[in-house]
Amino acid sequence: MAPRSCALCLKAKSMLKRPKTGQQICRDCFFYVFETEVHNTIIHSKLFNPGDRVAIGASGGKDSTVLAYVMKTLNERYQYGLELFLLSIDEGITGYRDDSLETVKRNQEQYDMPLKILSYGELYGWTMDAIVSQVGRKNNCTFCGVFRRQALDRGAAMLNVDHIVTGHNADDIAETVLMNIMRGDIARLGRCTSICTQGEDTIRRSKPFKYAYEKEIVMYAYFKKLDYFSTECIYSPDAYRGHARAFLKDLEAARPSAIIDIIHSGEAFEIKEEIKATQKVQQTCQRCGYMSSNPLCKACTLLEGLERGMANSGITDRGRRKLDAEGPTPDNLRTIPFFRRPSGGYPAIAVELPS
Amino acid sequence: MSTISLRIEFGGGLELLFDNKRSYRIDVPSLVPKDNSTDAENLSTKETKPVDVDYLIHHMRDNMLKERVELFMEKDTVRPGILVLINDTDWELEGEGEYRLKDGDEVVFISTLHGG
Ligand SMILES: [Zn+2]
Numbered sequence: 001m002a003p004r005s006c007a008l009c010l011k012a013k014s015m016l017k018r019p020k021t022g023q024q025i026c027r028d029c030f031f032y033v034f035e036t037e038v039h040n041t042i043i044h045s046k047l048f049n050p051g052d053r054v055a056i057g058a059s060g061g062k063d064s065t066v067l068a069y070v071m072k073t074l075n076e077r078y079q080y081g082l083e084l085f086l087l088s089i090d091e092g093i094t095g096y097r098d099d100s101l102e103t104v105k106r107n108q109e110q111y112d113m114p115l116k117i118l119s120y121g122e123l124y125g126w127t128m129d130a131i132v133s134q135v136g137r138k139n140n141c142t143f144c145g146v147f148r149r150q151a152l153d154r155g156a157a158m159l160n161v162d163h164i165v166t167g168h169n170a171d172d173i174a175e176t177v178l179m180n181i182m183r184g185d186i187a188r189l190g191r192c193t194s195i196c197t198q199g200e201d202t203i204r205r206s207k208p209f210k211y212a213y214e215k216e217i218v219m220y221a222y223f224k225k226l227d228y229f230s231t232e233c234i235y236s237p238d239a240y241r242g243h244a245r246a247f248l249k250d251l252e253a254a255r256p257s258a259i260i261d262i263i264h265s266g267e268a269f270e271i272k273e274e275i276k277a278t279q280k281v282q283q284t285c286q287r288c289g290y291m292s293s294n295p296l297c298k299a300c301t302l303l304e305g306l307e308r309g310m311a312n313s314g315i316t317d318r319g320r321r322k323l324d325a326e327g328p329t330p331d332n333l334r335t336i337p338f339f340r341r342p343s344g345g346y347p348a349i350a351v352e353l354p355s
Numbered sequence: 356m357s358t359i360s361l362r363i364e365f366g367g368g369l370e371l372l373f374d375n376k377r378s379y380r381i382d383v384p385s386l387v388p389k390d391n392s393t394d395a396e397n398l399s400t401k402e403t404k405p406v407d408v409d410y411l412i413h414h415m416r417d418n419m420l421k422e423r424v425e426l427f428m429e430k431d432t433v434r435p436g437i438l439v440l441i442n443d444t445d446w447e448l449e450g451e452g453e454y455r456l457k458d459g460d461e462v463v464f465i466s467t468l469h470g471g
């Protein structure tokens with residue numbers, strides 16, 4: 001096939017076919033449209049205000065690496081006036097997270113952004129390696145998910161940021177829509193497509209890559225030669241998510257707009273108010289001060305199970321009753337440091353500045 | 356039998372299936388069986404075609420892949436979610452599997468399926 005010239009500038013040789021539009025465009029035009037679309041998403045959704053302190057949830061993987069690069073680029077190009085930070089959670093998984101954290105540390109230098117790493121070990125007293133040795137490979141992802149969510153909020157509070165942005169892309173969101181439909185989880189379906197979430201007492205979280213295709217993120221990283229880390233978590237890849245992802249990739253191969261179409265149909269579902277109301281009222285965890293829908297937050301419950309040697313009791317209500325039947329919570333139990341929401345002003349802790 | 360020389364690169368974690376090596380230089384025959392079979396024994400009795408990316412994928416499966424073929428191939432081509440670039444251009448612009456390989460071409464395979 002003869003090389004075709006770019007559909008946008010009509011000059012340079014086209015280098016990729018955009019999955020969203022089928023357009024064939026050159027490298028420079030690709031950088032420009034990719035960045036501009038993210039900028040438009042940010043502006044239309046009014047994600048930021050000038051002066052906001054924003055933490056980028058950085059795993060060292062492709063999405064968050066590209067996100068950090070693009071956020072830095074846009075913040076400078078359009079003068080958002082944001083103060084950007086990298087926030088990484090170290091789950092304590094030897095041979096996986098320690099390698100990806102090396103990537104984040106290089107990103108800190110390359111992008112000249114302050115980095116905070118918060119570890120499970122430091123926060124909960126348990127690394128994932130230790131948790132897996134206790135609970136095995138069946139429920140470990142439950143622990144990791146609950147602990148990570150809270151760790152990100154706590155890291156954000158330590159940095160005193162207003163806002164966390166994550167690298168979730170269009171494929172991730174379409175996949176979540178599919179999973180919520182397959183599971184019949186209507187309440188989650190109603191929430192999973194929103195670009196920004198903020199409960200009353202939580203730190204704002206948003207997804208500037210909501211409409212960015214994974215293919216384009218990977219192409220962007222490749223053409224820009226960005227330094228990212230890619231390997232599967234050594235503890236159990238999420239099998240159910242794996243099926244949804246494979247199905248989505250088959251759909252995309254048949255019709256590339258499928259991903260955006262699924263997001264739009266997820267957005268178009270109208271969820272009845274009664275269903276939305278089934279979410280429990282938020283309160284504050286008695287033990288650690290983190291937001292919770294029960295007197296004890298999920299992380300405190302899981303941690304108590306671990307500490308008392310009945311690790312799986314934190315997973316179900318039945319397990320919890322069994323734990324309670326064993327006797328009251330010992331006084332000297334290890335607990336999570338008390339959570340304080342950021343209150344404006346300077347960071348509560350010192351962060352590592354790029355040298 | 357004449358051959359052409361190619362550079363193969365892996366990214367995005369796909370190298371883990373190929374002996375954890377990111378870069379290879381390989382030689383492939385310039386004429387290959389139309390059915391993409393890679394045992395060259397009775398080539399003379401088979402219909403042939405100039406070597407293309409479809410054949411290359413089969414060659415890689417049979418000669419280079421170390422584990423878990425299902426993570427690399429599906430139905431005679433690469434699995435959805437693996438990006439292919441030919442000389443830094445999206446293979447979708449180059450005819451995908453039908454692209455006729457030339458001596459010195461560089462083919463890059465990147466997995467998009469690993470965590471972000
Ligand atoms: Zn162009």
Ligand SMILES: [Zn+2]
Binds near residue numbers: 288297298300336
């Ligand atoms: Zn708690």
